[in-house]
Amino acid sequence: MKVLRFGRVAAVIAAGALALTACGGSNTGASAPGAGSNSGGSSRTESLSGTITAGGSSAQANAQAAWTAGFKAQAPGVTVNYDKSQGSGGGVTNFLAGTYDFAGSDAYLKPDQAAKAQEKCGPGGAVNLPVYTDGVAIIFNLKGVDKLQLSSDTLAKIFAQKIKSWDDAAIKADNPGVTLPSTAITTVTRSDGSGTTQNFSNYLHQVAPGVWTSPVSNKWPIAGSSAQQGGSGVVNTVKAGDGTIGYADHSSIGDVKAASIKAGSTYVAFSQDAVTKAIAAAVTPAKTTVAGDLSQDIDYTKLTSGDAYPIPLISYDILCTKFKDAKQAKLVTAYIGYIISDQGQKIAAKNAGSAPIPADLATKISATLKTIS
Amino acid sequence: MSESSRVGPRMSAATKARPADRIFRLLSTSAAVSIMVILAGVALFLIVRSLPAILANWQTTPELSTGPTGGFASFFSYVGPLAFGTVWASVIALLMATPVAVGIALFISHYSPRKLAGFLGYIVDLLAAVPSVVFGLWGILVMRPFLLPMQVWLNEYLGWIPLFSGKVTSTGSSILTGAVVLAVMVLPIITSISREIFLQTPKLHEEAALALGSTRWEMIRLTVFPYARSGVVSAILLGLGRALGETMAVAMIISPAILVSFKLTTEGENSQTIASNIALNFPIASGLQRDALIGTGLVLFVISLAVNMLARLILNAKPGGRKLWVRPRTEPRAKAIAIAAAEAGAETAIDTSQRSPAGRS
Numbered sequence: 001m002k003v004l005r006f007g008r009v010a011a012v013i014a015a016g017a018l019a020l021t022a023c024g025g026s027n028t029g030a031s032a033p034g035a036g037s038n039s040g041g042s043s044r045t046e047s048l049s050g051t052i053t054a055g056g057s058s059a060q061a062n063a064q065a066a067w068t069a070g071f072k073a074q075a076p077g078v079t080v081n082y083d084k085s086q087g088s089g090g091g092v093t094n095f096l097a098g099t100y101d102f103a104g105s106d107a108y109l110k111p112d113q114a115a116k117a118q119e120k121c122g123p124g125g126a127v128n129l130p131v132y133t134d135g136v137a138i139i140f141n142l143k144g145v146d147k148l149q150l151s152s153d154t155l156a157k158i159f160a161q162k163i164k165s166w167d168d169a170a171i172k173a174d175n176p177g178v179t180l181p182s183t184a185i186t187t188v189t190r191s192d193g194s195g196t197t198q199n200f201s202n203y204l205h206q207v208a209p210g211v212w213t214s215p216v217s218n219k220w221p222i223a224g225s226s227a228q229q230g231g232s233g234v235v236n237t238v239k240a241g242d243g244t245i246g247y248a249d250h251s252s253i254g255d256v257k258a259a260s261i262k263a264g265s266t267y268v269a270f271s272q273d274a275v276t277k278a279i280a281a282a283v284t285p286a287k288t289t290v291a292g293d294l295s296q297d298i299d300y301t302k303l304t305s306g307d308a309y310p311i312p313l314i315s316y317d318i319l320c321t322k323f324k325d326a327k328q329a330k331l332v333t334a335y336i337g338y339i340i341s342d343q344g345q346k347i348a349a350k351n352a353g354s355a356p357i358p359a360d361l362a363t364k365i366s367a368t369l370k371t372i373s
Numbered sequence: 374m375s376e377s378s379r380v381g382p383r384m385s386a387a388t389k390a391r392p393a394d395r396i397f398r399l400l401s402t403s404a405a406v407s408i409m410v411i412l413a414g415v416a417l418f419l420i421v422r423s424l425p426a427i428l429a430n431w432q433t434t435p436e437l438s439t440g441p442t443g444g445f446a447s448f449f450s451y452v453g454p455l456a457f458g459t460v461w462a463s464v465i466a467l468l469m470a471t472p473v474a475v476g477i478a479l480f481i482s483h484y485s486p487r488k489l490a491g492f493l494g495y496i497v498d499l500l501a502a503v504p505s506v507v508f509g510l511w512g513i514l515v516m517r518p519f520l521l522p523m524q525v526w527l528n529e530y531l532g533w534i535p536l537f538s539g540k541v542t543s544t545g546s547s548i549l550t551g552a553v554v555l556a557v558m559v560l561p562i563i564t565s566i567s568r569e570i571f572l573q574t575p576k577l578h579e580e581a582a583l584a585l586g587s588t589r590w591e592m593i594r595l596t597v598f599p600y601a602r603s604g605v606v607s608a609i610l611l612g613l614g615r616a617l618g619e620t621m622a623v624a625m626i627i628s629p630a631i632l633v634s635f636k637l638t639t640e641g642e643n644s645q646t647i648a649s650n651i652a653l654n655f656p657i658a659s660g661l662q663r664d665a666l667i668g669t670g671l672v673l674f675v676i677s678l679a680v681n682m683l684a685r686l687i688l689n690a691k692p693g694g695r696k697l698w699v700r701p702r703t704e705p706r707a708k709a710i711a712i713a714a715a716e717a718g719a720e721t722a723i724d725t726s727q728r729s730p731a732g733r734s
Contacts, residue, residue: 085656086656087656087657088656088657089656089657089658089659090655090656090657092659093659113659184540184543186542186543186544186640188544191624191628191629191653192624192652192653192654192656192657193440193441193653193654193656193657193658194657215439215443217439217440217443218440218441218657219440219441219443219654219657221443221444223630223632223641223642224540224630224641224642225628225640225641226542226543226544226546226628226640226641227628227629227630228546228628229624229625229653233513233625236513236514237544237546237628240517240518240544240545241543241544242543243543244543244544
C-alpha cells in the first residue's frame with residue numbers, strides 16, 4: 001500500500017519531468033563569446049579554439065552537421081553549435097538579438113532586418129553569404145508509376161488544385177506512353193513556415209503567373225492540401241499515401257521518387273550538377289547597401305537550358321561585417337571559409353546531398369570573408 | 374479547524390509555535406504566493422506582448438498581411454477558427470476517451486481482483502508518462518495507416534452525414550486520427566481521477582444496495598454513479614484541459630487549415646488548434662506575427678482557465694462530490710454516516726469516512 005503510493009508519486013514526478021523535457025525542445029544555449037586563445041598570431045586553423053553558436057534554417061541542418069564534423073578534424077579546439085530547431089525565422093531573430101555568431105536562413109535579410117542588423121553589427125551591417133545550394137524536389141507516390149515528367153504549368157495547376165486527378169489531360173500530355181490511373185491527387189505541403197515553401201511558391205509565381213495567383217510566402221497559401229510538419233513530415237506522408245505529390249528539400253527525400261521538371265524543351269531530373277548549373281545561370285545579385293553582401297535573386301525563367309534543374313534553392317549564412325570580438329571573427333570566418341572550400345562543399349554533397357556552389361560564387365564569398373573583422 | 378479534533382498530530386502542532394514551525398510556514402506560504410506571482414506574470418506577459426497585434430489593423434499592416442498571419446481581416450477572424458479547432462479536436466477526443474476511461478476506472482475499483490487492480494492502475498499512470506512526441510510518431514506511423522480504411526469507409530457509406538463528408542483523406546492525416554491519439558493521451562487523467570472517486574463511495578451505501586438484492590451493476594448504478602457524478606465530470610474537464618493544450622502530437626498528425634470545419638475525415642479541411650499553430654509558425658514568425666501568435670496563446674490561456682474553473686466549480690458545488698483539490702475536511706454527510714455506523718458498531722464505515730481524499734483501499 002505504502003509502496004504503491006510511493007510508486008504513484010514517482011510516476012507523477014517522472015511524468016512531470018518528461019512533460020517538461022518535451023516542452024523544452026528548443027533550448028538555445030546562451031552565446032559563448034569567444035574564449036578563443038589564438039596562440040602566436042598564427043591564422044592556421046589548428047591553433048584556433050573557442051565556441052561558435054549559430055542556428056536557423058533546417059534545410060542546412062544535415063550539411064551543417066557534416067561541416068561541423070569536418071571542421072572539427074581541422075581545428076580540434078573549436079566547437080560549433082548549430083541549432084536547427086529554430087528555423088530560418090528563429091535563426092534571424094536570435095542573430096539580430098545578438099545570441100548567434102551567424103544565422104542560417106533560406107532567405108536573405110529583408111530591408112527592415114538589415115536595418116536592425118546595423119544596430120547590432122555597427123554601420124557595416126551584416127552580409128548574407130549563399131553557402132548552401134540545393135534543389136526543391138517534387139516527390140510523388142502513385143501506384144504503377146515510376147517515372148513522372150511535369151511541365152511548370154502542370155505543376156502549378158496541380159499545386160493550385162486546378163487538376164484533381166492523375167489521368168488529367170495535362171499530365172498525360174507531359175507523360176506520353178505512360179498509363180496514368182484515375183486516382184485523386186493529394187498535394188502534400190508544409191504546415192509550418194518554411195524557406196522551402198518560399199522558394200517553391202516563388203518558382204511557381206515566376207514560371208506560371210497565369211495559373212499560380214497566390215502570393216509568394218513562407219507559409220503555404222492554398223487551403224485544401226495535406227499540410228505536414230517539417231520536410232520529413234512531407235516525405236513520410238507522400239510515401240504513405242497513394243496519389244500523393246509534395247515538395248521537399250532534395251537532401252531529405254530519401255528513397256521517394258522525384259519527378260523530372262520541364263526546363264525549356266526537355267525534362268530535367270534532379271542532380272547535384274544540374275543544380276550547380278542552375279545557380280550559375282539564374283542568380284542575379286540582389287539590391288543591397290552592404291559592401292560584400294552576396295544576396296541573390298533567382299530568376300527561374302532563365303532556366304531553359306536542358307542541363308539546369310529548374311527549381312534550385314539557396315540558403316544563406318548571415319554574419320556581422322564587424323564582430324565585437326576580433327578572435328570570434330577569426331573563428332567564424334575560418335569556419336565559413338571551410339564551408340565554402342572545395343572540401344567543405346564535397347562533404348556536404350556527400351553527406352547531405354546538396355549541390356556544390358558554383359566556383360565564382362565561392363570566390364566572391366571568400367573575398368567578403370577577408371573583409372570581416 | 375474545529376472539526377479536526379479527532380486528528381492528533383495537527384492539533385498539537387498548533388498549540389506551541391517553534392522556530393522550525395515558523396520557518397516552514399514561511400517557506401510554504403512563499404511557495405503558495407509564488408504560484409500566484411508566476412500565473413499573474415504569465416498572464417501579464419501574454420497581454421502586454423499580444424496587445425500590439427490585437428489592436429493593429431491586419432489589412433494595412435504589411436507584416437500581418439503576409440506570412441503565417443496573411444489573409445485575415447483582424448486578430449479575431451484569425452483566432453476564431455483556431456479557438457474553434459482547439460475545442461473541437463478536444464471534444465471529439467473526450468467523446469471517445471470518456472466511456473473507455475470510466476470503464477477502466479470502474480473495472481479497477483469494483484471488478485478486478487485486488488492485485489490486478491494495482492497493476493492496472495500502474496499501467497494507466499505509466500501512459501501519462503509517455504512524451505507527446507512519441508504519441509505523435511505513433512500516430513503518424515501506426516494510427517494513420519491503421520485508421521485510413523475506416524475513414525474511407527465512413528466517407529463512402531456515411532458521407533451523407535456532414536461529419537464524414539468532403540474529400541476523404543488518402544494518408545490518414547485527418548482530425549479523427551488526431552482525436553483518437555488525443556483520446557489515448559487524456560485517458561490516464563480521466564481514469565485515475567475517476568478511479569479515486571469510485572473508490573470513495575461509502576461502503577455502507579454499497580453494502581446497503583447489495584443487501585437489498587441489487588446485482589453488482591445495479592449497485593454501481595444506484596450508489597457509485599450518483600456519488601461520483603460530479604467528480605467524474607470534473608475529471609473529464611481536467612482531461613479537456615490537457616487536450617486543449619496538447620501541441621506536438623496534434624501538430625505532427627493532423628493536416629491543419631485555419632478554418633471552421635466539422636468534417637472528420639478530410640485532409641484539407643481540418644480545423645487547426647491554437648497550440649500546434651503556435652508551435653508550427655513561431656520559428657518563422659517575426660515581430661508582429663509573433664505578437665499575434667502570443668495573442669492566440671492568450672486566448673488558449675483564457676479557455677483553459679475557464680475549463681479548470683468550471684471543473685472546480687462542479688467539484689465543489691454538488692454535495693455528493695469529494696473536494697479533491699481543497700483542504701480535506703470531514704463532510705457533514707460522511708460524518709453523519711460515520712456516527713451512525715459507529716453507533717451500530719460497523720467498523721468498515723468508519724474506515725470509509727476517515728479515508729483521506731487522495732487515499733485508496
